[in-house]
Amino acid sequence: MALNCKFYLKYPKKDFSCIFLWINHKPYKPFKYYLIAPHVEKAISIPTKCWDNKNQKPIKPSQQKYKIYTADIELTENIIGKIKSNIKHIITNASLNGIELTNEYLRKELDKRLEIKGKIQEDENPSLISYYQKKIEGMQDGSFVQPKNGKKYEQGTISSHTTCLKCLQEFDRINKRTTYFADIDNIWYDEYVKFLLEEQEIFDDKGKLDYVKEPLGANTIGSKHIKNLKFIMKRALKEGVSNSTEYDKDYFVRPREDSFAIALNENELNKIYETKTLNNKEEVTKDLFLVGAYTCLRYSDFSTIKPNNFKTIIRDGEIIEVIEKATHKTKDRPVIPILWDELKEILQKYNYNLPYINSADLNENIKNIAQRASISKIEEFHRTKGGITELIQEPRYNLISSHTARRSGATNLILRGYTYDEVRKITGHxxxxxxxxxxxxxxxxxxxxxxKNFNKDKKK
Structure with missing residues (x-):
C-alpha cells in the first residue's frame, strides 16, 4: 500500500509559515503532521517566498534578506526527506505485521523515528474551547497580536475573552458535551443564548454547587459574548482550523429580548400549598419550593437550611423568628423574618430540619404540582430562534422552576408594600x-x- 504524501504551508499568504505533511487515506480522516525541529521541539517556520508549492519543497533563498534563514530552509528539506523515507518503512512494517495504518499509529511511529518527544503536534480538529484557550494564552504572552496593527492585546480585551471562555466551558460542562466548530449552528446558538440569558446554578462533577452564574442582559450578550465568539470563529477560519462561516448567518445576532420569566402571586402559592394526594418526593418538592418562595432564597440556599440557621430576636417585647444563613453566592448573611403562616407550618412539620431534594427533581416535580394546582393561565411572549422571532404561548405551570420561588417571594413583598431597600436586604441584590x-x-x-392602595388611602 502506498501513501501519497503532500506538504503544504499553513499560512501561504503570510510572510512566514510552518509546514505540514498531509496524507489523504480513506477510510480514515486526512492525516496532518507538522514539521518539528527535533532539537527545540518547535514547529519549523520558513519564509513563504522560499517555498516551491508546485514541487512541495523549500528552495534556496535568492534575496539577501532571506539568506539568514538558510539553516531553517535546509533543516526543512532534510526533515521532509526523512519523513518520506520513514513513511515507506512504516508502511512496510505495518504490512508485514498486520498493523492497521491509523492516524494514531502514523503519528506515534513518526514521532519515534524523528525523535520527537511529548505531545507537541497541533490538534487536527481542536474543540472550540481548546482553540480559544490557545488564542487567549497567545494574547497573554504576546505571541498572538492584533491582526490589523500587530499590537499586543490590552488586558481589558483579554479579560473579556477569558470571561466568554469560562461561559463556554460551563455551557459544555452542564450539557456534558464538547463543542467543535462544526457543531455551531442555529440550534446550538439558541441553546447557548438561552444559557446566557438565565441564572444558572453550576454544579461540579460530584453534584456539589460550584457557583451561581448571573443572568446576562441581551446587550451584554451581544456586545461581548456574541462579538467575541464571532471573532474567534473568524480566526479559526482564517487559520484553516475551521471551515465554518455560521457567524455570517442572519441568526447569529444579538438577542432581541431578555429571558421571559414569571412570578407566582400569593393566591397561586396558596394553591400549591393546598395541593393534596402527593407522593413523598412531590410533598418534599412542594414544601421546599414554598420555603424558597417565602424566604426569597435561591435553591442552593433554601435546600441547605439547617436547624442552626433558625434564630429568635426579641425587640420591644416581641419575639421574632428569623432565618440567618450565609448565601452561597455572595457569602452575605441576610436575616430573613419568618412572616408567612404557611412557612411556619412547613418548618414545624419537619421540626425545623428540612429534607433535601436535588434541583433536577424539584424542577420536574414542581411543574406537575403546579398543573394539578390549576396554575394554567396561558402566557404569551416572544422568543427568538434562529434569528426569527416567534410568539410563544405557554401555560404558567410549564414556566415554573426552582428559581421562580425566589422571584415570587421578592415580587410579593413589593406588592405588599415593602420598599426595595427592605426587600434587597433579604435577596442580597x-x-x-x-x-x-x-x-x-x-x-x-x-x-x-x-x-387596594387607592382604596386604603380613601379610608384614611
Missing amino acids: SSNDMLKNYIKIDSEDNAVSMA
Whole structure:
C-alpha cells in the first residue's frame, strides 16, 4: 500500500509559515503532521517566498534578506526527506505485521523515528474551547497580536475573552458535551443564548454547587459574548482550523429580548400549598419550593437550611423568628423574618430540619404540582430562534422552576408594600435597580395592588 504524501504551508499568504505533511487515506480522516525541529521541539517556520508549492519543497533563498534563514530552509528539506523515507518503512512494517495504518499509529511511529518527544503536534480538529484557550494564552504572552496593527492585546480585551471562555466551558460542562466548530449552528446558538440569558446554578462533577452564574442582559450578550465568539470563529477560519462561516448567518445576532420569566402571586402559592394526594418526593418538592418562595432564597440556599440557621430576636417585647444563613453566592448573611403562616407550618412539620431534594427533581416535580394546582393561565411572549422571532404561548405551570420561588417571594413583598431597600436586604441584590429588573409584576396583579392602595388611602 502506498501513501501519497503532500506538504503544504499553513499560512501561504503570510510572510512566514510552518509546514505540514498531509496524507489523504480513506477510510480514515486526512492525516496532518507538522514539521518539528527535533532539537527545540518547535514547529519549523520558513519564509513563504522560499517555498516551491508546485514541487512541495523549500528552495534556496535568492534575496539577501532571506539568506539568514538558510539553516531553517535546509533543516526543512532534510526533515521532509526523512519523513518520506520513514513513511515507506512504516508502511512496510505495518504490512508485514498486520498493523492497521491509523492516524494514531502514523503519528506515534513518526514521532519515534524523528525523535520527537511529548505531545507537541497541533490538534487536527481542536474543540472550540481548546482553540480559544490557545488564542487567549497567545494574547497573554504576546505571541498572538492584533491582526490589523500587530499590537499586543490590552488586558481589558483579554479579560473579556477569558470571561466568554469560562461561559463556554460551563455551557459544555452542564450539557456534558464538547463543542467543535462544526457543531455551531442555529440550534446550538439558541441553546447557548438561552444559557446566557438565565441564572444558572453550576454544579461540579460530584453534584456539589460550584457557583451561581448571573443572568446576562441581551446587550451584554451581544456586545461581548456574541462579538467575541464571532471573532474567534473568524480566526479559526482564517487559520484553516475551521471551515465554518455560521457567524455570517442572519441568526447569529444579538438577542432581541431578555429571558421571559414569571412570578407566582400569593393566591397561586396558596394553591400549591393546598395541593393534596402527593407522593413523598412531590410533598418534599412542594414544601421546599414554598420555603424558597417565602424566604426569597435561591435553591442552593433554601435546600441547605439547617436547624442552626433558625434564630429568635426579641425587640420591644416581641419575639421574632428569623432565618440567618450565609448565601452561597455572595457569602452575605441576610436575616430573613419568618412572616408567612404557611412557612411556619412547613418548618414545624419537619421540626425545623428540612429534607433535601436535588434541583433536577424539584424542577420536574414542581411543574406537575403546579398543573394539578390549576396554575394554567396561558402566557404569551416572544422568543427568538434562529434569528426569527416567534410568539410563544405557554401555560404558567410549564414556566415554573426552582428559581421562580425566589422571584415570587421578592415580587410579593413589593406588592405588599415593602420598599426595595427592605426587600434587597433579604435577596442580597447589590442595588435597587438590580432588584427592579428581577421583580415580575404582571398587569393584573399591578392593577389589584393599585386599587387596594387607592382604596386604603380613601379610608384614611
